[in-house]
Amino acid sequence: MLKQPPVVKENDLSLLVDLYELAMAQAYWSEGMDQTAVFSLFFRELPAHRNFVLACGQQNVAQVVEGLRFTDEHIEQLDSLDRFQPDFLEWLRSFHFSGSIHAVAEGTPLFPQEPLLEIEGPIAEVQLLESLVMNYVHLESVLASKAVRVRFAAGDRPVVDFGMRRTHGVDAAHRGVRAYRLAGLAGTSNVLAGLDFNMPVKGTMAHSFVQSCDSEMDAFRTYARLYPGTTLLVDTYDTVNAVRNIIQWLKEDTDASIGGIRLDSGDLAGEAVQCRRLLDDAGFTDVKIMASGGLDEYEIEEIVSTDVPIDGFGVGTAIASSKDGAALELAFKLTEYASLPRMKNSPGKQSFPGRKQVYRQLGTDGFINRDILAGREEVFDGESLLKPVMKDGRIIEGAIPSLDDQVAVAKQRTQTLPAQFRSLKPVKENPVVISDFLRALQRDTLEKISNR
Amino acid sequence: MLKQPPVVKENDLSLLVDLYELAMAQAYWSEGMDQTAVFSLFFRELPAHRNFVLACGQQNVAQVVEGLRFTDEHIEQLDSLDRFQPDFLEWLRSFHFSGSIHAVAEGTPLFPQEPLLEIEGPIAEVQLLESLVMNYVHLESVLASKAVRVRFAAGDRPVVDFGMRRTHGVDAAHRGVRAYRLAGLAGTSNVLAGLDFNMPVKGTMAHSFVQSCDSEMDAFRTYARLYPGTTLLVDTYDTVNAVRNIIQWLKEDTDASIGGIRLDSGDLAGEAVQCRRLLDDAGFTDVKIMASGGLDEYEIEEIVSTDVPIDGFGVGTAIASSKDGAALELAFKLTEYASLPRMKNSPGKQSFPGRKQVYRQLGTDGFINRDILAGREEVFDGESLLKPVMKDGRIIEGAIPSLDDQVAVAKQRTQTLPAQFRSLKPVKENPVVISDFLRALQRDTLEKISNR
Numbered sequence: 001m002l003k004q005p006p007v008v009k010e011n012d013l014s015l016l017v018d019l020y021e022l023a024m025a026q027a028y029w030s031e032g033m034d035q036t037a038v039f040s041l042f043f044r045e046l047p048a049h050r051n052f053v054l055a056c057g058q059q060n061v062a063q064v065v066e067g068l069r070f071t072d073e074h075i076e077q078l079d080s081l082d083r084f085q086p087d088f089l090e091w092l093r094s095f096h097f098s099g100s101i102h103a104v105a106e107g108t109p110l111f112p113q114e115p116l117l118e119i120e121g122p123i124a125e126v127q128l129l130e131s132l133v134m135n136y137v138h139l140e141s142v143l144a145s146k147a148v149r150v151r152f153a154a155g156d157r158p159v160v161d162f163g164m165r166r167t168h169g170v171d172a173a174h175r176g177v178r179a180y181r182l183a184g185l186a187g188t189s190n191v192l193a194g195l196d197f198n199m200p201v202k203g204t205m206a207h208s209f210v211q212s213c214d215s216e217m218d219a220f221r222t223y224a225r226l227y228p229g230t231t232l233l234v235d236t237y238d239t240v241n242a243v244r245n246i247i248q249w250l251k252e253d254t255d256a257s258i259g260g261i262r263l264d265s266g267d268l269a270g271e272a273v274q275c276r277r278l279l280d281d282a283g284f285t286d287v288k289i290m291a292s293g294g295l296d297e298y299e300i301e302e303i304v305s306t307d308v309p310i311d312g313f314g315v316g317t318a319i320a321s322s323k324d325g326a327a328l329e330l331a332f333k334l335t336e337y338a339s340l341p342r343m344k345n346s347p348g349k350q351s352f353p354g355r356k357q358v359y360r361q362l363g364t365d366g367f368i369n370r371d372i373l374a375g376r377e378e379v380f381d382g383e384s385l386l387k388p389v390m391k392d393g394r395i396i397e398g399a400i401p402s403l404d405d406q407v408a409v410a411k412q413r414t415q416t417l418p419a420q421f422r423s424l425k426p427v428k429e430n431p432v433v434i435s436d437f438l439r440a441l442q443r444d445t446l447e448k449i450s451n452r
Numbered sequence: 453m454l455k456q457p458p459v460v461k462e463n464d465l466s467l468l469v470d471l472y473e474l475a476m477a478q479a480y481w482s483e484g485m486d487q488t489a490v491f492s493l494f495f496r497e498l499p500a501h502r503n504f505v506l507a508c509g510q511q512n513v514a515q516v517v518e519g520l521r522f523t524d525e526h527i528e529q530l531d532s533l534d535r536f537q538p539d540f541l542e543w544l545r546s547f548h549f550s551g552s553i554h555a556v557a558e559g560t561p562l563f564p565q566e567p568l569l570e571i572e573g574p575i576a577e578v579q580l581l582e583s584l585v586m587n588y589v590h591l592e593s594v595l596a597s598k599a600v601r602v603r604f605a606a607g608d609r610p611v612v613d614f615g616m617r618r619t620h621g622v623d624a625a626h627r628g629v630r631a632y633r634l635a636g637l638a639g640t641s642n643v644l645a646g647l648d649f650n651m652p653v654k655g656t657m658a659h660s661f662v663q664s665c666d667s668e669m670d671a672f673r674t675y676a677r678l679y680p681g682t683t684l685l686v687d688t689y690d691t692v693n694a695v696r697n698i699i700q701w702l703k704e705d706t707d708a709s710i711g712g713i714r715l716d717s718g719d720l721a722g723e724a725v726q727c728r729r730l731l732d733d734a735g736f737t738d739v740k741i742m743a744s745g746g747l748d749e750y751e752i753e754e755i756v757s758t759d760v761p762i763d764g765f766g767v768g769t770a771i772a773s774s775k776d777g778a779a780l781e782l783a784f785k786l787t788e789y790a791s792l793p794r795m796k797n798s799p800g801k802q803s804f805p806g807r808k809q810v811y812r813q814l815g816t817d818g819f820i821n822r823d824i825l826a827g828r829e830e831v832f833d834g835e836s837l838l839k840p841v842m843k844d845g846r847i848i849e850g851a852i853p854s855l856d857d858q859v860a861v862a863k864q865r866t867q868t869l870p871a872q873f874r875s876l877k878p879v880k881e882n883p884v885v886i887s888d889f890l891r892a893l894q895r896d897t898l899e900k901i902s903n904r
Contacts, residue, residue, distance in 0.1 A: 004512055004515070004630065004855055005626075005648055006462055006465070006512075006515060006516050006588075006627075007459065007461070007462045007465070007623060007626075008622045008623060008625075008626045008644070009459070009461075010458055010459045010461075012644055013458070013459070013622065015643050015644035015647070016616070016622055016625060016626070016642070016643070016645075017643050017644070018614070018616055018617070018641040018642060018643070018655055019642075019643055019646075019653045019654060019655035020641065020655035020656055020657055020658055021655075023656055023657065023679065024657055024658065024660070024661045026678065027657075027661060027674055027675060027678055028661075028664070030678060031674055033664065033665075037660075037664065039660070060456055060458075063458060077647050078643075080647075081643075083679070123664055127658075127660060130617070130658075130660075131616050131617045131641075131642075132622075134617035134618070135616060135618070135619060135621065135625055136458075136621075136622070138618055138620075139619075139620050139621040142620065143620075162470070164468070164470055164583050164587060165470070165582070165583045165586035165587050165590065165782070165784075166586070166587070166779050167587060167591075167620065168591050168594065168595075168619065168621065168623075168624040168628075168773075168778075169587065169588075169591040169620065169621055169623030169624040169627060169628075170465065170468055170584075170588070170623045171460060171620075171621030171622045171623035171624065172621040172623065172624060173460075173468060173587055174457075174459075174460045175458075175621060176620075176621075178456065189470040189471050189472065189583075190468070191467050191468070191469050191474065191530070191533075192460070192464055192467035192468045192469075193468075194471075195467070195529050195532075196456070197456065201471045201533060202471060203470055203471035203472035203475060204472055204475055205475065205476055205479075206472055206473075206476060206579075206582075207785075207786070207796045207798070208476070208489075208491070208575075208579060208785070208786035208794075209480075209579075210796075211789065211794040211795070211796060212480070212489065212575055212786060212789040212790075212794065222479055222483055226479055226482060227475065227535070235798045236796045236797070236798065237796065237797045237798075237901055238797070265798035317779045320779065321620075321778035321779035323778050323779055326620075326774065326775050327618045327769045327772065327773035328618075330617070330618070332617075333659075333660070334659070334660035334663045334664060337663070337664040338664075342660075342663040343663070344659045344662075344663060344688045344689065345688070345689045346687045346688065346689075346716065346717035403456055449689055
């Protein structure tokens with residue numbers, strides 16, 4: 001039986017590469033093309049239902065890059081593909097990335113053409129990183145960009161991630177929770193990710209527990225005894241009936257303690273209003289109502305804006321798959337090689353050549369006024385978003401903050417988004433201004449391409 | 453600095469559990485509820501743009517289940533959550549799944565209500581598997597269900613996976629390729645996954661190689677020398693110009709050998725026609741034309757149905773994210789406990805109780821005529837799709853075929869799909885017939901719930 005490995009080992013991340021990257025690396029190596037290349041990771045357009053991308057993963061991926069090595073076993077496996085010369089395989093065996101990375105802080109809202117990161121180094125080395133770096137940053141940026149919309153819609157009401165079962169695989173289930181923390185969610189149902197990324201772990205019961213007990217009230221009593229202050233799932237058979245039974249029980253048994261009820265199906269708003277009234281009339285004003293079951297940011301906005309008495313939300317599929325924007329057209333493009341600006345001229349895919357910097361200028365109100373996309377050496381007012389993370393193949397001491405600090409920065413940065421960008425309605429405005437220098441560089445580079 | 457692990461270790465998959473599953477397991481354990489439960493994994497409805505789900509992952513997940521253990525470190529971490537009793541943690545420390553799994557073959561097309569798998573065992577044990585099993589099967593089924601549409605659209609023209617950079621994380625990048633093999637794709641750009649899942653690894657050059665060379669023709673000459681028979685990417689600056697230059701070069705240098713050209717942007721159909729004519733007129737009829745760049749099944753169907761001379765396709769984002777159906781509403785539901793059928797009665801979420809079997813009946817034409825969803829003990833004509841994979845916690849010898857054999861079965865099974873289900877147009881027909889026994893069991897169970 002062919003071994004079908006269930007997970008990717010950290011040690012094998014170096015082989016998570018598209019073949020053409022290895023083929024190009026061998027070509028650079030064989031042609032003696034070893035000068036410095038600059039590659040930029042950016043997106044040309046926003047997905048249809050996003051007003052910005054919450055860039056995540058671009059600092060942390062430096063940890064992955066720093067550790068990439070090709071083992072003897074990897075070299076043997078690559079040799080079996082019958083495409084690589086022995087000397088190139090020896091070069092791979094001693095590979096470790098020796099270049100530098102500039103990246104924006106985790107949880108920074110970005111707009112089209114703004115680099116999430118730029119990587120510089122000997123061209124063959126940087127080329128090998130392309131797909132892995134893109135994959136790593138794509139996952140967290142896609143999931144965070146959806147989750148932050150849900151958080152905006154929920155306002156002050158907490159949102160908990162229930163999505164593990166419907167993320168795309170175990171890596172998404174795990175690192176997705178990091179992205180949700182950066183996006184401001186309040187907790188996760190996912191134990192491993194909650195422990196690894198220091199996020200409150202939440203959850204009480206599923207329908208199966210209610211179904212397996214002799215009666216619904218047996219299930220509730222057991223849970224309240226084992227987990228005082230628990231949240232009871234009330235929609236297994238008949239929601240209103242369940243809540244009436246709970247009220248009667250709480251009145252009779254004053255030792256019983258529950259913290260809330262959860263609605264998971266049906267007309268959530270209608271049932272919440274009805275349940276709230278029943279609970280309040282009986283004096284249980286402190287029993288909270290949680291809702292889950294296919295919720296997305298639009299339904300939550302409707303619930304919040306109509307003052308439906310739901311105190312918190314569990315959100316699964318919407319944030320797990322980022323259903324309405326499951327992919328982001330991230331591009332990883334060569335912008336400079338051997339000190340010359342580079343670009344391609346494919347229809348609709350023209351990019352800006354050269355090393356870059358983004359200057360974010362806030363208005364006196366504290367909100368983003370404009371971003372200037374500039375050459376790396378230009379100086380403008382405002383905060384420069386791209387900061388050095390790695391130099392000479394080593395992560396710069398202190399350049400990657402603790403996750404708690406990353407979360408604090410992400411919170412501060414999303415607060416600088418003007419209201420229209422935080423809204424679920426699409427905005428047409430684009431706060432990005434291209435510097436004169438970059439425009440001229442693009443023009444000159446295009447001209448050189450055409451004349452060649 | 454808080455450690456932010458870049459991948460999930462195989463050893464830690466046991467902690468990839470939703471907290472409520474551990475809470476319920478402790479409740480079952482503390483209440484002495486240790487009888488056999490049956491859980492069924494199925495979907496209630498098809499996503500909007502799918503005529504069937506290509507079920508994948510449900511056999512292989514038994515390998516994951518068999519290996520799940522809680523280590524001393526896991527127990528310590530769980531203890532830190534302050535929710536679990538010492539005796540329950542000891543029970544977890546000795547946990548290994550002792551039940552059984554029935555699953556349909558990898559790559560089986562399924563319809564609503566048909567179980568992908570059923571798991572039986574002591575209720576606390578099965579409950580712990582819920583989210584991990586769902587996550588594992590969800591990933592591969594979502595990606596395979598999209599990829600098989602692309603393959604149908606492409607007909608005999610090969611489709612290669614270029615999607616690694618835009619899958620949701622590294623697990624999706626890796627196991628996704630297994631799903632693509634089951635869906636019938638011809639190759640992948642992804643080296644690790646190609647090696648692990650025995651799929652041809654493909655790829656030649658990106659724009660960055662062309663951009664970094666002194667001229668486009670330098671780049672092409674280098675590649676043809678290093679990789680005779682290679683495919684040249686021709687759209688970096690001006691496609692038609694590049695092809696004219698290639699033709700002139702091939703005429704002058706009869707030692708040069710290329711296998712094809714690749715178009716990656718612009719009007720693919722129009723440029724393919726133009727390039728084909730140029731190549732044919734110059735006598736290079738054997739130089740193939742490959743296309744990539746945002747292709748999906750609809751564009752490929754258009755290309756194939758209008759006889760555009762494109763010989764093969766590289767597909768990325770569409771299959772990487774399954775953009776138009778990024779999530780499948782898989783449900784993992786208790787259907788029996790302590791020998792009694794169980795179901796819930798939430799609005800729109802009624803399910804069929806009891807252990808099940810699916811009998812697939814083919815017509816004389818070899819295509820699916822109907823599926824009968826029946827009780828496990830019922831007998832009907834046709835092939836029974838749910839087969840034992842695991843018994844008493846051990847994988848049954850020979851029950852999980854080699855991947856090559858799984859791929860063969862998947863191919864045979866997709867060939868039994870009637871034409872309208874293989875089409876990209878939505879079908880309204882549902883081939884699933886519910887047995888009288890199951891209907892009666894649902895009715896009786898509902899009645900018991902209402903009378904309770």
